[in-house]
Amino acid sequence: MADPLAGIPLASIRVFEAAARLKSFTRAAEELGMTQAAVSWQIKALEGRLGQSLFRRLPREVQPTEAGERLSRAATEAMTLLRRAVSDLTEADEHILSITTLATLATQWMAPRLGAFQVANPGLAVRLDTNPNLLDLSREGFDVGIRSGHGDWPGMESQLLMPSVFTPLCSPAMAQRLNLKEPRDLLQAPRIGMEKEWAAWFAAAGLTGGGHPATKLTADYQVLEVAAALGDQGVALASPILFAREIAAGMLVRPFRQTVSFHTGYYLVWPEGRRRSPKIKRFRDWLVAQTDADPAIVEARAET
Known part of the structure; x- marks a missing residue:
């Protein structure tokens, strides 16, 4: 029929x-x-x-x-x-905020702050996912994402949160053992991370060539490379923003101020047309306020 x-x-x-x-x-x-x-x-x-x-x-x-x-x-x-x-x-839908972000940013920066957001928004539950790929947010069921790049992803609107900068970090014992006084001293240091990224940092510091020995360890996530540095395995190239607590606590040493950027920054992204979604607006406003109040981000913005 x-x-x-x-x-x-x-x-x-x-x-x-x-x-x-x-x-x-x-x-x-x-x-x-x-x-x-x-x-x-x-x-x-x-x-x-x-x-x-x-x-x-x-x-x-x-x-x-x-x-x-x-x-x-x-x-x-x-x-x-x-x-x-x-x-x-x-x-x-307005009672659940689904966020997809990068593992290191989630662990080192986002998770310690999300409690404050939930206290300020008791009627909004937060679901946090870590995924290195820029997903189709709507299709995968996410409201917002935080990604590194240039902020120009098709079908997305974006808000710059913080610069993406990297600098050598190591344990105090490693810094003392290597007697780090100038960037050239790192040419012979046991290094953690990708050689091409170290080469970019050495170039930014005015040095050519990666030197020897080669890097001892690389990992999929920045937080794992820094964990190796905390274990006195070498010097990691990592974000002074995401590891600001460890630096402030004396667990990590930042021997040189020189930084290098591989992306323009970390962006909050959401699907086009959802700018006025109440939960996205609340989270965006809160997140921007958090970044504006973070001394490590303020410092990095001034240096880049």
């Missing part, structure tokens, strides 16, 4: 329901944000598809015909259920 709704746009049913309920094409147009002519056209198109008149046009109002009354009751019930379902989904 053919579907009787086949070929009938939902928009026409929506317009019909409003006109029948309000008994006026003009008031229906005002409610729906349409012109009266557009409402009239939609009704005529629906009557043409159904092959019968749905309204009696009176001087100051319209009255549903018998067929219109039957359709009106069903349409009002259906639209009420649809509005309720959409409202429930929207309300539920």
Whole structure:
């Protein structure tokens, strides 16, 4: 059996329901944000598809015909259920903020601060995911992401949070053992991380060539490389922003001020058109305030 709704746009049913309920094409147009002519056209198109008149046009109002009354009751019930379902989904969605970010940034910077955000927003639960890839946020069920790059991802809007800078970090014991006085001293140091990134840092420090020996260890995540440095395994090239607590506590030493950047920065990203989502706006405003109040970020901004 053919579907009787086949070929009938939902928009026409929506317009019909409003006109029948309000008994006026003009008031229906005002409610729906349409012109009266557009409402009239939609009704005529629906009557043409159904092959019968749905309204009696009176001087100051319209009255549903018998067929219109039957359709009106069903349409009002259906639209009420649809509005309720959409409202429930929207309300539920607004109570969960799903964030995807980078593992080191999540561990070192985001997680220690999220508690304050949740205290300030008790009705909003946070789901934090770490994934190195820039996902299709909407398709994967995420509201926002934090990624490193240039801030120009297709289909995304973005907000710069902090510069992406790297500098040598090591344990106090390693710094003393190596007697680090100038960048050249690192040419013979046991280094942790990718050689090409170290070469970029040496070039920024005015030195050419990576020197020897080669790096001792590389890892998928910056936090793992710094963990090796904390264990006196060598000197890691890492972010002075993300490891500011360890530097302040004396667990890590930053022997030189020279930094290098491999990306323009870390960005908060969200799907185009969702800028006004209340939960995204609250999180964006909170996150920007956090970065503006972070001394390590303020310092890095001044240096880059």
